[in-house]
Amino acid sequence: MVLFCLAWEVAGRIPINVAFPPFSDVVAAFGRMVADGSLPSAFLITLQPLVIGLVVATVIGIVMGVGMGLRDELEWAGVPVFVVMQAAPMAALIPLITYVYGIGLTAKVLAVVILALPVIALNGYKAVRNVSPSLRAMCRSFLGNRRQEIFKIVLPDASPMIFAGLRLGISAGFVGVVLAELLITPTGIGDLITYHRSIADYAEMYAVIATIILFSAVTVGLLERVEIALFRPEKKEHSA
Amino acid sequence: MTIAGYRIPPLASLILWAIVWEIVGRLGLVFLFPPLSHVVMELGQVVGSTTFLNAAIMTVKCFVIGIALSIAVGVLLGLLMGRVDAADKLLGMWVNLFVSAPLSALVPVIMILFGMGESTIIVTVFLFAVWIIALDTRAGVRDMPPSLLAMAKSFGASRWQVLTKIVFFAALPEILAGIRLGVIRGVKGVVIGQLLVSIIGLGELFEVYSRNFLMEEFWALTLIVFAFALGAAELIAMLERKIDFYAGVRHA
Amino acid sequence: MTAAVRMLRETTKSDTAQPIVEVRHISKRYGSSVEALRDINLTFPTGQLTSLLGPSGCGKTTLLKIIAGLLEPTGGEVVVKGKTVTGPGPERAFVFQDFALMPWASVLRNAAFGLELQGIDKKKREETARHYINQVGLSGFENRYPHELSGGMRQRVGLARALAVNADVLLLDEPFSAVDEQNRRKFQEDLLRLREVERKTLIFVTHSIEEAVYLSDRIVLLSPRPGRVSEIIEPHVDRSGPPDLIRRNPAYLDTVEEIWHGLRDYAD
Ligand SMILES: Nc1ncnc2c1ncn2[C@@H]1O[C@H](COP(=O)(O)OP(=O)(O)OP(=O)(O)O)[C@@H](O)[C@H]1O
Ligand SMILES: [Mg+2]
Numbered sequence: 151m152v153l154f155c156l157a158w159e160v161a162g163r164i165p166i167n168v169a170f171p172p173f174s175d176v177v178a179a180f181g182r183m184v185a186d187g188s189l190p191s192a193f194l195i196t197l198q199p200l201v202i203g204l205v206v207a208t209v210i211g212i213v214m215g216v217g218m219g220l221r222d223e224l225e226w227a228g229v230p231v232f233v234v235m236q237a238a239p240m241a242a243l244i245p246l247i248t249y250v251y252g253i254g255l256t257a258k259v260l261a262v263v264i265l266a267l268p269v270i271a272l273n274g275y276k277a278v279r280n281v282s283p284s285l286r287a288m289c290r291s292f293l294g295n296r297r298q299e300i301f302k303i304v305l306p307d308a309s310p311m312i313f314a315g316l317r318l319g320i321s322a323g324f325v326g327v328v329l330a331e332l333l334i335t336p337t338g339i340g341d342l343i344t345y346h347r348s349i350a351d352y353a354e355m356y357a358v359i360a361t362i363i364l365f366s367a368v369t370v371g372l373l374e375r376v377e378i379a380l381f382r383p384e385k386k387e388h389s390a
Numbered sequence: 391m392t393i394a395g396y397r398i399p400p401l402a403s404l405i406l407w408a409i410v411w412e413i414v415g416r417l418g419l420v421f422l423f424p425p426l427s428h429v430v431m432e433l434g435q436v437v438g439s440t441t442f443l444n445a446a447i448m449t450v451k452c453f454v455i456g457i458a459l460s461i462a463v464g465v466l467l468g469l470l471m472g473r474v475d476a477a478d479k480l481l482g483m484w485v486n487l488f489v490s491a492p493l494s495a496l497v498p499v500i501m502i503l504f505g506m507g508e509s510t511i512i513v514t515v516f517l518f519a520v521w522i523i524a525l526d527t528r529a530g531v532r533d534m535p536p537s538l539l540a541m542a543k544s545f546g547a548s549r550w551q552v553l554t555k556i557v558f559f560a561a562l563p564e565i566l567a568g569i570r571l572g573v574i575r576g577v578k579g580v581v582i583g584q585l586l587v588s589i590i591g592l593g594e595l596f597e598v599y600s601r602n603f604l605m606e607e608f609w610a611l612t613l614i615v616f617a618f619a620l621g622a623a624e625l626i627a628m629l630e631r632k633i634d635f636y637a638g639v640r641h642a
Numbered sequence: 643m644t645a646a647v648r649m650l651r652e653t654t655k656s657d658t659a660q661p662i663v664e665v666r667h668i669s670k671r672y673g674s675s676v677e678a679l680r681d682i683n684l685t686f687p688t689g690q691l692t693s694l695l696g697p698s699g700c701g702k703t704t705l706l707k708i709i710a711g712l713l714e715p716t717g718g719e720v721v722v723k724g725k726t727v728t729g730p731g732p733e734r735a736f737v738f739q740d741f742a743l744m745p746w747a748s749v750l751r752n753a754a755f756g757l758e759l760q761g762i763d764k765k766k767r768e769e770t771a772r773h774y775i776n777q778v779g780l781s782g783f784e785n786r787y788p789h790e791l792s793g794g795m796r797q798r799v800g801l802a803r804a805l806a807v808n809a810d811v812l813l814l815d816e817p818f819s820a821v822d823e824q825n826r827r828k829f830q831e832d833l834l835r836l837r838e839v840e841r842k843t844l845i846f847v848t849h850s851i852e853e854a855v856y857l858s859d860r861i862v863l864l865s866p867r868p869g870r871v872s873e874i875i876e877p878h879v880d881r882s883g884p885p886d887l888i889r890r891n892p893a894y895l896d897t898v899e900e901i902w903h904g905l906r907d908y909a910d
Contacts, residue, residue, distance in 0.1 A: 154484065170503065227403045234404070237574050237623050238616040239581035241494075245600040246608060250422055317490070324492035325582075332494065332586060343498050352502070359499060363491040370490055540712050541742035544730045545756040545807065555759075559746045633746065 171353040179353035180361065188342065189361065196338035196362075199255055200327045203262025207319055211267050212312060215274020219308070220300070229275060235268035241329055248334035258330045265326035266319035273315020277308035306381075313377045317370050324366040424605045429613065432606040437614070445591045446614075452508050452591070453580045456515025460572055464520045465565055468527020469557065478528070485528075489521040493579075497586045507590065511583040518579030519572035526568025530561030563633060570626040577619040661685035662843050663709060663811060667718035669868075670704050677868040678704045682718070684862060684871060686811075691837060691844040693854035693861045697905070701869030702847040703739075703815055709845065710736050710813050722811065732760070735804035737814040741796045743788040749775065750784040752799050756807035767806075774802040777839070779832060794825030805836075811843045819849065830857060831885050851905070855879065855897045856888065863904060873904060 159173040171179075183189035214232075218224045244261050251257040281304050289303045331340020339362050346354040408426055415425030436442050471478040471485070497514055504510045534557065542556045558565075584593025592615065599608040663686040670679040678701040686692050694702045707713040709720050711730040720727040722734060730736075735756065743752050750768060751758070753775050757767035775781055778798040788796055797817055804812050818826040834857065837844065848854050854861050855877045865872040877897040881888055888894060 153480065227406070230401055230404050231407060234616065234620065238619045239578040241578060241582045241585065242596060242612050242615055245585065245596055246422070249600045249603070321490040321492065325494050328492045329494045329582060329585075332498065333588075339495070343495065347498050347502065355498065359495045362495050363487070366492050367487050367490065535740065535742070537738045537740050537742040538744065540707075541736065541738060542759070544710055544712060544734070544736040545759045546730050546732065547759045551759055556744070559744065562746065 171356060175353040176356045176360065179351070180357040183342075183354060183357060189358065192338050192342045192358075193361075193365075196327055196331065196340070199258035199330075200262055200323055202255075203259040203327070204266060204320060204323045206259065207263045207266040207270055207323065208316060210263075211270030211315070211319065212274050215271040215312070215315070216278050216305070216308070218271070218275040219278025220304070225275070228271070232268045232272050232275075235264075236272055240264050240268070241325075244326070244330055244333055248330060253334060253336075257334075258327055261326040261330035262323040263326075266323040269322055270315045270319040273318065274308070274312050277311030277315070278304055280311065281307045309377075309381055313373070313381075317373055320370055320373065321366055324362070324369075328362060422605065424609065428606050429609040432610040433613065436607055436610045441595065442611075445595055448508065448591045449511075449580055449584065452511040452583075453515055453576060456512045456579070457519055457573060457576045459512070460516045460518075460520035460523055460576065461569055463516075464523025464568065464572065465527050467520070467524040468565070468568070469531060469553070469561075471524065471528040472531025472561070473553070473557065485521050485524050488517075489525055493517055494582050494586070497583055500583075501587060506587050510587055511580060511591065514583030515576045515579040518582075519576040522575060523565070523568040523572040526564045526571065527561055530564025530568075531557055533564070534560035563630065566626060566630045566633070570623055570630065573622045573626055574619060577615070577622065581615060660688060662688040662723055663845070664721040665705070665709065665718070666721065668705070668708060668715045668720065669717040670701065670708065670713070671716045679708075679715075680868040680870050682869070682871060686843060686845060687860075688810075688843055689841055690859040691846060691857055693846045693848055693858040694864060695848060695851065695854045695861055695901070695905075696864030696869065696872075697866050698849070700864045700866050702864060705864075705869065706736075706813050706815050706845065706847050709811075710734055712736070732807065733809050734811045734813060735807050735809035737797070737800050737804050737812060737817045739816045739819055741788070741793075741800045741820070743796055743799055745788050748785050748787055749780065749791070749799050752788065753802040753806055756803055760807070771802065771806050774805045775799075777805065777836065778802045792822075792825065794821045794829055797821055797829065801833075801836075805840065805842075809842075811845065814844065814846045816847050816849065818853065826853075827885075833857065834881060851898050851901050852889075855894055855901065861901065863901065875901060 155173050180189070214224075214228060218228045218232075243264060247260050247264075248257045251260065285303050285307060286299060289299045294302065327338075328340055331338050332344065333340075336344060339358060342358045343355055346352070346358065411423060412426045415423050415428070467481065467485070471481055493514075496517065497510075500510050500513050500517070504513055538556055538560055539552065542552050547555065581592065584591045585596060587593055588597050592611065595611055596608070598604075599611060665682050665684040665686075668679055668682040669677075671677050682705060694705060696702055704713060708715045709722075709727070711720075711727045711734070722731065744755070747755070750771055754767040754771035757770060762770075772781075772784065775784055778801050780795060780798050780802065783791065783795065788799065791799070797820070800817070818829060821829060830853065846854075846857065856879070858877060861875045861877065862871060863873040863875065864870065875897065877893065879888060879891055879894045879897070883891075
């Protein structure tokens with residue numbers, strides 16, 4: 151970590167490229183933007199569609215994923231579509247969305263949803279399919295009904311993979327929102343990047359980009375913490 | 391799924407969805423979706439145009455160069471991280487950060503550093519693909535059975551022989567899986583890169599089509615790109631299936 | 643029994659001139675807390691099959707890997723054919739508990755792998771490998787892959803590979819533990835037969851008292867951690883008859899019983 155920052159500083163000072171500022175300048179730019187409030191307010195603007203989009207994608211994705219895992223006809227109808235959506239560059243649709251729904255919140259939310267939904271749904275589906283058959287047989291042999299089987303066996307056993315899907319979905323959502331803002335909707339973080347680039351404030355631009363990348367990493371890490379704290383007693387004891 | 395005793399292949403559902411699309415398009419319910427048949431007819435037009443051909447050649451070229459670079463670098467990086475603990479400590483955190491980072495935010499930087507041309511697209515493809523390849527290669531190296539290493543050593547293998555005759559092949563299933571994911575990410579990279587640069591390749595076409603609300607052309611182009619992505623991934627998946635028995639042996 | 647053993651030891655001493663492997667004051671610690679082996683002294687006479695027998699975790703694998711040169715001892719030395727071991731060498735070959743076959747290589751290439759590493763040209767090494775594949779009863783399977791073979795057949799490939807490098811000492815770490823019971827018996831008989839043909843020195847780690855008595859000229863009993871030599875037994879089993887007869891031989895049964903009595907205190 152320290153090594154990396156040092157390398158960056160040295161590379162920036164040489165300088166390799168005019169557009170490659172040393173690390174210390176970037177930190178200073180970060181300080182300036184926090185102080186004048188432009189960075190926090192941009193974050194607030196960007197976070198809004200991100201959070202809405204992720205909540206929507208999570209709810210729909212888990213419901214559909216679990217549904218496809220449990221029922222054959224849903225699997226038949228849904229899985230190929232999600233496989234295509236996950237493998238294909240859905241980002242190509244973002245310009246279209248933005249032109250059709252304008253540059254408002256809806257377009258950004260949609261961008262987040264179409265990128266985050268496939269991976270969440272597919273992971274939910276795979277998670278349910280991978281639930282230990284002997285555990286399910288055990289539940290049935292002790293006369294558990296379908297409802298109990300789903301809520302007491304399938305969902306708990308599937309939750310690690312569902313959470314893995316959520317983590318992937320979150321990072322896909324970040325890609326979506328940044329892309330939407332960079333492409334067409336000049337607001338939030340995307341606008342900040344574009345603006346500082348246009349006036350050649352490279353240090354500021356790097357600071358914004360580094361912040362959003364670190365922020366997404368922290369969010370994903372945080373979800374992992376929450377997951378362990380709430381759902382994984384077996385892991386908690388290990389780490390304690 | 392089976393209906394009345396007949397097994398219906400899963401891909402058939404895509405046909406069902408295509409029909410739904412056609413109906414929605416014909417009814418003119420959603421402006422976004424023209425009838426699929428029109429889109430398909432437009433395919434020929436789009437593919438025939440010189441703008442498309444030039445864009446496609448450039449896109450494929452950038453994609454292939456970017457992926458080749460990322461495979462070379464990713465596999466080496468993964469082997470290094472898998473075999474040398476110090477390298478793993480030093481690099482692991484960064485690789486893990488970048489594998490899930492919103493790399494699209496980095497494209498503006500790449501644009502400044504590498505200009506608005508092909509090299510930016512190549513670098514974008516590389517950055518999208520390389521981390522997952524490195525990570526999967528590393529996992530493959532770490533997962534290999536220790537007795538294979540001991541076996542090679544007991545017969546007097548040199549470090550180089552261990553690497554080229556044992557480690558590489560033992561990790562090959564994971565390396566291929568990583569490359570498949572890298573290819574998928576790389577296609578996303580090439581599209582995102584071109585969209586953001588927006589004056590070259592397919593990105594320009596996407597811009598033009600959606601700006602002028604040429605929905606049929608837009609969807610035709612989208613179908614082509616999707617087909618390319620799925621085709622490329624399927625190609626690697628076929629290779630993977632060929633050596634499928636590896637994994638079975640390893641976890642037996 | 644002890645008298646018989648002592649007498650036997652003298653006779654074996656006279657017909658084996660020089661021990662091929664000598665283990666001198668070997669000790670091994672893992673980290674600072676785990677003492678796996680303490681001051682092991684053993685000699686392995688040329689041409690004999692010696693079993694290392696002891697409870698789980700007593701350090702059998704550790705000792706075998708130290709002899710193989712795959713692990714560094716904390717103290718002491720191993721001498722093979724008069725030379726101190728510093729690493730793996732061509733005069734020793736290892737047979738692995740989990741076979742250690744390369745899933746991407748055919749039976750033929752797996753069996754020839756030791757020779758491949760020595761840089762022997764393809765034609766010659768494959769010829770040698772074919773010979774030993776035949777010896778272990780696998781001819782016809784040269785172009786199959788490990789995943790197409792049963793556990794017993796896979797270990798035969800492991801054995802062919804070890805034989806192919808023409809080492810003087812074969813080190814076998816529980817070679818039959820992942821092989822089912824029928825195949826294991828068949829394999830044990832084949833091993834006895836091969837031993838007659840190939841005149842190798844074998845050092846054999848096992849959990850099974852019956853297996854040790856059935857196969858060995860000498861059995862080294864190790865005590866639980868830290869592993870020490872607790873007893874050396876030379877079962878005087880006449881192996882000239884058919885296998886079924888050997889297993890009903892009173893000397894065989896008595897030795898099994900005796901070892902079991904010695905070991906039962908260690909069972910938990
Ligand atoms: N790499 C290691 N690090 C720490 N401790 C180890 C290591 N390898 C083995 N040990 C310990 O050293 C002791 C001897 O191990 P070893 O594998 O030699 O036993 P073993 O007699 O072969 O047992 P088994 O019959 O189960 O194969 C064991 O208690 C084991 O836990
Ligand atoms: Mg062992």
